[in-house]
Structures are given as structure tokens and as C-alpha cells.
Amino acid sequence: MSTWVQGRVVERIDWNDKLFSLKVEAEVQPFVAGQFTKLALEQGGERVQRAYSFVNPPEAEYLEFLAVSVEEGQLSPRLQDLQEGDNLMVSPRPSGFLTLDEVPAGRELWMFATGTAVGPFLSILGSPDCWDRYETYVLVYAVRYERDLAYLEQIKALAAERPERFRFVPVVSREAVDGALQGRIPELLSSGAIQEAAGIPIAPARSQTLICGNPDMIRDTLAVLEGMGLRKNLRRTPGQITMEKYW
Numbered sequence: 138m139s140t141w142v143q144g145r146v147v148e149r150i151d152w153n154d155k156l157f158s159l160k161v162e163a164e165v166q167p168f169v170a171g172q173f174t175k176l177a178l179e180q181g182g183e184r185v186q187r188a189y190s191f192v193n194p195p196e197a198e199y200l201e202f203l204a205v206s207v208e209e210g211q212l213s214p215r216l217q218d219l220q221e222g223d224n225l226m227v228s229p230r231p232s233g234f235l236t237l238d239e240v241p242a243g244r245e246l247w248m249f250a251t252g253t254a255v256g257p258f259l260s261i262l263g264s265p266d267c268w269d270r271y272e273t274y275v276l277v278y279a280v281r282y283e284r285d286l287a288y289l290e291q292i293k294a295l296a297a298e299r300p301e302r303f304r305f306v307p308v309v310s311r312e313a314v315d316g317a318l319q320g321r322i323p324e325l326l327s328s329g330a331i332q333e334a335a336g337i338p339i340a341p342a343r344s345q346t347l348i349c350g351n352p353d354m355i356r357d358t359l360a361v362l363e364g365m366g367l368r369k370n371l372r373r374t375p376g377q378i379t380m381e382k383y384w
């Protein structure tokens with residue numbers, strides 16, 4: 138199989154002036170919910186490629202990516218310029234370890250995301266197989282402003298479908314929003330505010346956690362969870378904390 142296949146944008150969603158989703162038609166190899174692939178565009182005769190997580194579950198007809206246009210970024214502003222019908226290059230070989238087959242058993246699965254990193258968790262939650270593994274699933278989704286919360290309708294639909302088994306904890310750092318916690322994930326975990334909002338405690342014997350997105354949030358959240366007795370999940374030494382940094 139070649140290194141790149143051609144993809145075509147079939148739909149775009151603009152969540153705000155910087156945050157957008159692209160639905161893409163492309164022939165890629167089967168993937169596991171939570172994985173990513175690479176997208177690329179030619180720029181001045183050079184191919185610029187970056188990793189993007191699938192938002193769609195593996196069963197979906199189209200690939201879907203959630204991205205933010207990074208100021209002065211090389212690729213993301215160009216992706217934001219793409220319109221329906223435009224082409225881009227897609228790597229046909231998905232990869233990544235933020236998948237439930239890498240995560241040991243437990244009672245609750247906690248998913249901590251900043252910004253666009255909610256994408257792989259929506260892929261996981263949208264996949265019917267995911268619901269066989271844990272009793273309860275908690276999505277903690279942190280952004281700066283309320284307008285940065287994408288896919289709220291989809292998340293609310295998940296909550297309505299499985300009120301007993303799914304908890305949603307939105308976190309907004311830079312403004313007070315009804316129904317959301319205000320602050321950063323590490324401090325809100327440390328104070329117990331997130332556990333209180335979810336109605337579930339965190340402890341090594343019951344919790345599995347996935348953390349994805351901003352590397353500072355991941356570092357600080359890791360430290361707080363380790364303080365609660367949880368350990369990194371490595372293939373050689375299984376634990377309760379599985380992570381994926383976006384940069």
C-alpha cells in the first residue's frame with residue numbers, strides 16, 4: 138500500500154473561528170477507536186504532515202478529524218482553508234496506543250481531554266464494543282472558553298442514551314459557565330471537584346484513566362493521579378494511567 142492516499146473533504150463543521158472538523162472520504166486500513174493517522178498537504182513543493190486522531194468510530198462511513206488552527210502553525214491553518222470537495226493526503230496506516238485494548242480492566246474508565254483531544258474519546262465512546270468493558274465512563278473535557286466546546290450535542294446524546302453509565306464533566310478555565318467546572322484539570326482533581334461532579338471517587342483498585350492533549354496538563358494530571366496511588370500503564374507493568382501527548 139502506498140504511503141499516502143488521496144482524501145476528499147465531504148463536509149466541514151466550524152465550531153468557532155479557529156476550531157473546525159473535517160469529514161473526509163479516504164480508503165485507510167482498519168483502525169481501533171482512539172487511534173490517529175497523518176494528514177498532509179503540499180506546500181511550496183514540500184509535503185507537510187501532522188498526526189490527527191479519528192473522531193469517528195471505526196464503523197463510520199467517513200473519517201472525521203477535529204482540529205484547531207494554530208497561530209503561525211505550518212499545517213493546521215491550511216487544513217482550515219479546505220472546502221468541501223477539496224483534496225488532501227491521508228496516511229492509510231492508522232496507529233496509536235490510546236485504545237481500550239491497551240487498558241487493563243477496572244470499574245470506571247476516566248477520559249481526560251484538553252481541546253481537540255476530545256476527538257479520540259468520542260471515537261471510543263461512539264464504538265459499540267467500548268461499552269462492554271467498564272461499568273461507568275467519565276469524560277472530562279477541558280477548554281479555555283465555552284465556545285471551544287465541540288460536539289456538545291453528540292456528548293449530550295451519549296448521556297441521554299446511557300444516563301447510568303456515562304458522566305460528562307466539562308471544564309472551562311477562563312470564564313464561569315453554568316454546568317461546567319472552572320479551572321484546570323490537575324487542580325480540580327486535586328481538590329476533588331471533578332470526582333464530586335462525576336459522583337465517583339478515584340482509586341487504584343477501581344479506576345482506569347486515559348489522558349490526552351496538552352503536554353503540561355498531562356504532566357500535571359499524571360502527578361496528581363500518582364499522588365492518589367495510580368501508576369503509569371506500561372505493557373511490561375500494567376497500571377491505571379494511559380497517556381497521549383499532542384505535542
Ligand SMILES: Cc1cc2nc3c(=O)[nH]c(=O)nc-3n(C[C@H](O)[C@H](O)[C@H](O)COP(=O)(O)OP(=O)(O)OC[C@H]3O[C@@H](n4cnc5c(N)ncnc54)[C@H](O)[C@@H]3O)c2cc1C
Nearest residue numbers: 173187188189190203204205207210211212213253383384
Ligand atoms: C498522536 C497525535 C494526535 C494528534 N491529534 C490531533 C487532533 O486530533 N487535532 C489537532 O488539532 N491536533 C492534533 N495533533 C497535533 C497536530 O499533529 C499538529 O501538531 C497541530 O495541528 C499543529 O500543527 P501545525 O503544523 O499547524 O503547527 P506547528 O507549526 O507544527 O506548531 C506546533 C505547535 O502548535 C501547538 N499545538 C499543536 N497541536 C495543538 C492542538 N491540538 N491544540 C492546541 N495547540 C496545538 C503547540 O504549541 C505546538 O508546539 C495530534 C498530535 C499527535 C502527536
